[in-house]
Amino acid sequence: METLNFLMQGFDVATRPTNLLVALFGAFVGTVVGMLPGLGPINGVALLLPLAFALGLPPETALILLAAVYLGCEYGGRISAILLNVPGCAASVMTSLDGNPLARQGKAGIALSLSAMSSFVGSTIATCGVILFAPLLAKWAVAFGPAEYFVMMIFAIACLGGMVGDKPVKTLMAALIGLGLATVGVDSTTGVYRFTFGSVSLSDGIQFIIVVIGFFSVSEVLLMLEKTHSGQQAVKAGGRLLFNFKEFCFTFATMVRSGLAGFVIGTLPGAGATIASAMTYMSEKRMAGASGKFGEGDLRGLAAPEAANNASACGSLIPMLTLGVPGSGTTAVMIGALTLYNITPGPLLFEQQPDVVWGLIASLLIGNVILLAMNIPLVGLFSKMLSVPNWVLVPAITAISMVGVYAVHSTTFDLVLMIGLGVFGYILRKLDFPLSAIILGFVLGELMEDNLRRALSISAGELSILWSSPISLCLWGLTALMLGMPALRKWRARRSAQPANA
Amino acid sequence: MYVRLFAASWLLLCACLAVLAWGFQAPFAYDPVGPRAYPLLLLTLMAAASLWLLCKPDLLEQRFNPQAAGRALLCVLTLLAYALLFEVLGFVIATALAAFVLGLLFTGRLLPCAISGLLMGVLLYSLFDLLLDVPLPLGLFEAFVES
Numbered sequence: 001m002e003t004l005n006f007l008m009q010g011f012d013v014a015t016r017p018t019n020l021l022v023a024l025f026g027a028f029v030g031t032v033v034g035m036l037p038g039l040g041p042i043n044g045v046a047l048l049l050p051l052a053f054a055l056g057l058p059p060e061t062a063l064i065l066l067a068a069v070y071l072g073c074e075y076g077g078r079i080s081a082i083l084l085n086v087p088g089c090a091a092s093v094m095t096s097l098d099g100n101p102l103a104r105q106g107k108a109g110i111a112l113s114l115s116a117m118s119s120f121v122g123s124t125i126a127t128c129g130v131i132l133f134a135p136l137l138a139k140w141a142v143a144f145g146p147a148e149y150f151v152m153m154i155f156a157i158a159c160l161g162g163m164v165g166d167k168p169v170k171t172l173m174a175a176l177i178g179l180g181l182a183t184v185g186v187d188s189t190t191g192v193y194r195f196t197f198g199s200v201s202l203s204d205g206i207q208f209i210i211v212v213i214g215f216f217s218v219s220e221v222l223l224m225l226e227k228t229h230s231g232q233q234a235v236k237a238g239g240r241l242l243f244n245f246k247e248f249c250f251t252f253a254t255m256v257r258s259g260l261a262g263f264v265i266g267t268l269p270g271a272g273a274t275i276a277s278a279m280t281y282m283s284e285k286r287m288a289g290a291s292g293k294f295g296e297g298d299l300r301g302l303a304a305p306e307a308a309n310n311a312s313a314c315g316s317l318i319p320m321l322t323l324g325v326p327g328s329g330t331t332a333v334m335i336g337a338l339t340l341y342n343i344t345p346g347p348l349l350f351e352q353q354p355d356v357v358w359g360l361i362a363s364l365l366i367g368n369v370i371l372l373a374m375n376i377p378l379v380g381l382f383s384k385m386l387s388v389p390n391w392v393l394v395p396a397i398t399a400i401s402m403v404g405v406y407a408v409h410s411t412t413f414d415l416v417l418m419i420g421l422g423v424f425g426y427i428l429r430k431l432d433f434p435l436s437a438i439i440l441g442f443v444l445g446e447l448m449e450d451n452l453r454r455a456l457s458i459s460a461g462e463l464s465i466l467w468s469s470p471i472s473l474c475l476w477g478l479t480a481l482m483l484g485m486p487a488l489r490k491w492r493a494r495r496s497a498q499p500a501n502a
Numbered sequence: 503m504y505v506r507l508f509a510a511s512w513l514l515l516c517a518c519l520a521v522l523a524w525g526f527q528a529p530f531a532y533d534p535v536g537p538r539a540y541p542l543l544l545l546t547l548m549a550a551a552s553l554w555l556l557c558k559p560d561l562l563e564q565r566f567n568p569q570a571a572g573r574a575l576l577c578v579l580t581l582l583a584y585a586l587l588f589e590v591l592g593f594v595i596a597t598a599l600a601a602f603v604l605g606l607l608f609t610g611r612l613l614p615c616a617i618s619g620l621l622m623g624v625l626l627y628s629l630f631d632l633l634l635d636v637p638l639p640l641g642l643f644e645a646f647v648e649s
Binding site for chain 2: 170180189191218221222224389390392394415416422427431432449456457
C-alpha cells in the first residue's frame with residue numbers, strides 16, 4: 001500500500017498545471033521529432049535539454065518534459081514508417097515492414113490508429129511494471145557497493161555488445177571511445193589534468209550536451225545531406241480512420257505478449273527499443289507460422305514491434321531510476337540531465353526525491369493518455385508536417401543545436417568542438433559503429449572509474465574485491481552469458497545447417 | 503578497406519595517447535590506482551579492438567562517392583564558419599547567413615532560402631534571447647544597442 005500512497009503523491013505532482021502543460025508540449029514535440037526521418041528520441045531530448053534549463057524548470061518538471069518527449073518519439077516514429085516507409089527512428093524499422101504495405105492497401109488510417117493503440121497498451125503494461133518493480137529493485141540496490149556498481153556497468157556494456165550480435169567488436173570499440181572521452185579533463189581524485197592538451201576549455205572535461213548534440217545532431221545533418229535527392233511520396237491516410245473491434249481483438253494478445261517482452265528487454269541496462277521491437281516481431285512471426293502474412297501487411301506484425309518499443313522505452317527507466325545505470329541511449333541523456341541538476345540517480349533517489357521519481361512515473365501514465373488522445377485525431381496534422389522541406393528543417397536544427405551548445409559556456413571553442421565531434425560521429429556512422437554505445441560509455445565513464453577506484457581503495461589495491469560478493473559474481477555470470485550468446489547462436493546455426501548440407 | 507584504414511589510424515592514435523597517458527602521475531598517492539591506470543586500461547582495450555578490426559574487418563556496403571564527399575566537406579566548412587563567426591557577427595547575422603548557405607546545399611532555391619534564413623535568425627533570436635533568457639551574442643548589433 002505504500003506504493004499506492006507514493007503513486008497518489010506522484011499524481012499530485014504530475015497534475016500540477018505546469019507539469020501537465022509541459023507533458024502536453026513534450027508529447028507534441030516528441031511526436032514531431034520522432035516522426036521526422038533521421039531524428040530520434042536522443043535528438044529530441046538533446047534539443048529540449050537546453051530549453052529546460054533556459055526556462056529554469058524544476059528538476060521534476062524537466063524530467064517529465066524529457067520523458068514525454070521520449071515516449072512521444074516512440075509514438076511518432078511509426079507515422080513516417082507507415083506513410084513513407086522511412087522509419088522515423090531506429091526502433092520503428094520493424095513497424096515499416098508491415099505498416100507500409102497496409103498503407104499501400106489503403107488501410108493507412110487503420111494502421112495508424114491500431115499502432116497508436118498498441119503503443120498505448122505496450123507503454124501502459126510497462127509503466128505498471130515500473131510501478132511494481134522499481135521500488136523493490138531500489139531497496140535491493142542499496143546493497144550495491146562500488147565493486148558491484150563497477151561490475152554492473154560492465155554488464156551494461158556487455159548487454160550492448162552481446163545483444164546487438166552482428167558487430168560486437170565495433171560496439172565494444174564505440175563504448176570504449178565513449179569511456180575514453182569521459183576521461184578528458186581534471187581527474188577528480190588527484191587533480192591531475194588528463195588529455196587536455198594544455199587547453200583551459202577542456203580542463204573540466206567535455207560537456208555532456210556538446211557530446212550529445214555533436215554526435216547526434218551534427219552528424220545527422222551530414223547524413224541527411226546524402227538523402228536530399230531521393231524525394232519520397234507520402235501515402236495519403238485515407239479510408240476508415242479507426243480500427244474496429246474485431247481487429248483489436250485479433251491483435252490484443254500480440255500487444256500484451258510483446259508489451260511484456262519489451263518491458264523485460266527494456267529493463268536490461270544497455271539493451272534498448274530497437275532490439276525489443278526486432279525480437280518481438282520475429283517471435284510473433286514464428287508463432288503465427290504459415291497463417292500470417294508477415295511482411296505483406298499483417299496487423300500483428302504492426303502491433304508487435306510498436307507495443308514492444310514503447311514498453312521497452314518505459315522499462316529502460318527502471319535501471320536509470322534505481323541503479324543510475326542507463327537502459328538506453330536516451331535514458332543515458334536523461335541521466336546526464338539529472339546530473340546537471342545535481343541529482344544523482346540511484347537507489348537513494350526513491351527516498352530522497354520521491355517527488356521526482358513518482359511524479360515521473362505518474363506523468364508516464366498521463367503522458368500515455370495524452371499521446372493516444374493526440375495521435376488518433378491529429379494524424380492528419382502530423383502527416384502534413386512530413387512535408388516540411390529539408391532546406392528549412394536542416395538550418396533550423398543547426399541553429400538550435402548551436403544555441404544549445406552556446407548556452408552552456410558561451411565560448412566559440414565549444415561550438416568548434418561540437419562540430420569536430422559531429423564530423424567524427426559521421427565518420428563512425430559511415431563505418432557502421434553504433435553511436436548510442438558511445439553515449440552510454442560517455443555517461444558511464446566517470447561513474448565507472450570512480451567506482452573502480454573506490455572499490456580498490458577499500459581493498460587497498462586487492463583486485464579480488466571485484467568478484468568477492470555474491471551480487472558481483474552473479475553479474476559477472478550474466479555478463480559472460482551476454483557475451484557468449486552470439487557465439488552460442490552461431491554455433492547452433494552452424495549445427496542445424498550441417499545436416500542440411502550433408 | 504575503410505574499416506582497416508580507420509583501425510590503423512586509431513591504433514596509431516592509441517599509441518600516441520598512451521605515451522601521453524604514461525606521464526599522468528599524481529605528486530602524492532591518494533589511492534592505490536592513481537590517475538594513470540584507468541586511461542591506460544581503456545587504451546589497451548581499444549588497441550586490441552582496433553587490432554581485431556585490422557585483421558578481420560566486416561564487409562561494408564558503403565562506397566566512397568567523391569561527389570557526396572565534396573558536398574559533405576562543403577557542409578562541414580559552412581558549419582565551421584558558422585561556429586567561428588557566431589560571436590563575431592552575432593547570432594542574427596551568422597544564423598541568417600548559415601541558414602541561407604545550408605538551405606542552398608540542401609537543394610533549396612535562392613530566394614526562399616534567403617527569406618527563411620533571415621526569418622530564422624530574427625525569430626530564433628527573439629525566441630531564445632528575449633523570451634527564454636538564453637544570452638546570445640549580438641555581435642555587430644552591439645553598437646546600436648549600447649548607444
